[in-house]
Ligand SMILES: Nc1ncnc2c1ncn2[C@@H]1O[C@H](COP(=O)(O)OP(=O)(O)OP(=O)(O)O)[C@@H](O)[C@H]1O
């Protein structure tokens with residue numbers, strides 16, 4: 266269960282205070298697939314970075330299985346990110362000088378898996394998302410966008426996260442590949458009862474999720 270209460274985030278900018286999120290209240294059940302839509306600048310990425318403990322709220326609480334993650338110490342937040350959260354970004358964010366396989370193995374290392382077990386688990390994850398043995402050994406620049414996004418999904422799923430946070434995961438892909446990637450994310454997370462929160466601009470995709478939240482000027486629109 267993910268429970269966000271009265272979440273507000275403001276930034277100081279040279280021209281004054283920007284309120285990116287204002288009194289956001291949402292709750293998402295374990296295993297639910299929710300989408301977030303809203304215009305550019307409405308606060309979607311800010312919301313995901315709060316949920317992933319990449320940044321701290323100005324006020325309000327974010328409870329994941331009853332624990333308020335915004336109140337954890339920095340070191341506990343790092344553990345929370347590595348073990349409980351899987352991130353998928355529009356720009357894939359793979360490490361350029363590591364192969365696909367090494368990218369996934371690194372996530373397993375951060376998740377605390379013993380070194381002798383990482384390779385087998387990484388290969389299995391990459392197979393699940395349809396990456397061939399040859400592709401596994403390539404660096405990200407030698408893979409297509411769709412293949413890179415599959416690798417980043419394998420990486421996101423590596424440590425059996427309870428929540429996947431996806432910020433426009435199909436934003437750089439053609440619509441057919443995008444739908445395939447979304448379906449893959451959906452079915453893999455169903456299998457493990459993972460909660461997903463995905464930002465999208467594609468209304469067809471949003472329509473397929475269990476629930477859609479709309480952000481407007483930092484507030485949840487009703
Ligand atoms: N670090 C920051 N410092 C100052 N203002 C910020 C910062 N991050 C975000 N903002 C502002 O907060 C608001 C929400 O930004 P956010 O990135 O969450 O929007 P978004 O909905 O993800 O937009 P997009 O669809 O373009 O990705 C914007 O007005 C943005 O300029």
Ligand SMILES: [Mg+2]
Nearest residue numbers: 309310311432
């Ligand atoms: Mg954004």
